Amino acid sequence: MNWTDATLNAIKRYTEKQNTLLIPRSELIAEEIQNIISDTATTGKTPESSLNYYLQRLRDSGQILFLERGRYLLVETSLNPDDYDLSDEELVSLAEAGKLLFSAEESAAATVLQTRRKMQALRKAVLNNYREQCAICDVRSPDLLVTSHIDRWADNPDARADLSNVLCLCIFHDKLFEAGYFCFSDQLAVVRSRRDADSKMIDAVFASSIPFRSDITIRPDQRFLRRHRERIGIKED
Template identity: 30%
Template sequence: MIWLELRANNTIFDKGWNFKESVWAPTKKADGANWPFWNLVNDVTKGDLIFHIKENNGIKYFVGYSIAATDGYLTKFTSSKNHIWSYTDEFYKVDLSDFEELNPIIPLNDFFTNYNQELRNYFLENKKLSKAQKKRLFYVIQRDKLQCLNGAYFSEFDSFLASKISDELLEVRKTIKNTAKTDVVVKELEQRIGHQEFSENVKSNFNYKCCYPGCNVEGKGFLISGHITRWADNKDLRGNTDNGLCLCLMHDKAFEKGFFTLDNNYKVILIRNKFENKKWLLDYLEQGENIEIKTRQINPSLEALKNHWIRIGNKT
């Protein structure tokens, strides 16, 4: 998934609790109430893409993005310094890695102005969705203007909103002299966004369930969108939804390592000669043998599967 952190506070905290190091929020308000824009921190999955807005002299900027190095988790924190959340020691936290700075950084007001209509439409469409599908967004339409939502520390972003950031970088690129650095940033960013988009599309294609026959794993945090043909092996197929299988951690590993594949009819084939010394794995996978994978909207690509057969040495 893609997320947005809006860090207005410039206090320096203990190591591990500062900007670029982690995102974190108290589990409750001082009066004991829940605040959804804090609870969302707990919903992050390792590998998710997180954008950052930072405030500088009262002006907000998109300054960069990073990758979640952990899932969201609950932790105790007593800072050596007093801060406005010192009323509690229970926090949700996600550790971060791979911070990339945007070049140039983008003022939030420019973002609101330049993509005004698209952001409005997106907001209004989102409002119509069911409670389960509706995203918690960082902005609202107030007095007919786009405004940051007060207290929206951590919110849901998606590939549409993220792609507006790379659009804006490309726009700015036209007016600046040294464009090489911006080109690198945009390319990297588009790859990151593409990867998240692929991952969401594949999981949604299988309705957020592991597609291995008889496996009961479901829900966002325990599933992987595995590539059937690996990224390095075929550039044309890689981002396509039909090049992905939604599998739980265990079944993804078994597929990636070539213990099973699918035939032309999407039935599981076990690669029997690979299970030497791994009877436990055979026992684990055998229940699905010769059974078709679970319901999906789009079938996996046969071309992608052929590449998988070649890679793992399947001759059947």
């Protein structure tokens, strides 16, 4: 067996035995290095160095995620952080990897603190994705930037932490987007959809709009954009 498969098998054995998706590197070595040596028929003097190399390869391929404190996460499924002791930075890493899970009972009193931490991690991940600037204007002040769900929080719980469902907008564009004053085409063009307000201020906000940011890593998913258009009454051709 090659080292990649042996390392991944060792990770899966460890997670199944410990009933966890988090893998401390030191514990993985202690419990699985001999199994890996046996599976790969390795006779070299530095199996731990080899393990580090293949852990990095699995990380680069997106099969595991490196967190703080020498820990890895098996990312085959999403993770509810409420079940683990995760730092704020680890929560951001989960959000950026698309593996942050919000439970169906997020409003329960017992989860208020956990929910707040996850929301803060999601916000940080979204701002990182948009380089801390509104998607369609030049506002960069953190006090004026919000995470704006395309498919609303209450309407689609499964997409709450999906970065392709969350925009970074300034508070001005966010309110207009939520209220249906504009939407995005599949090509991310701003489409003004309500002109019933005689307001120079609203006209000024639209006049300040720029083409959708092209330097982001995770772009809005067309499925969510279409659902937003449906919600505000925009009929497709």
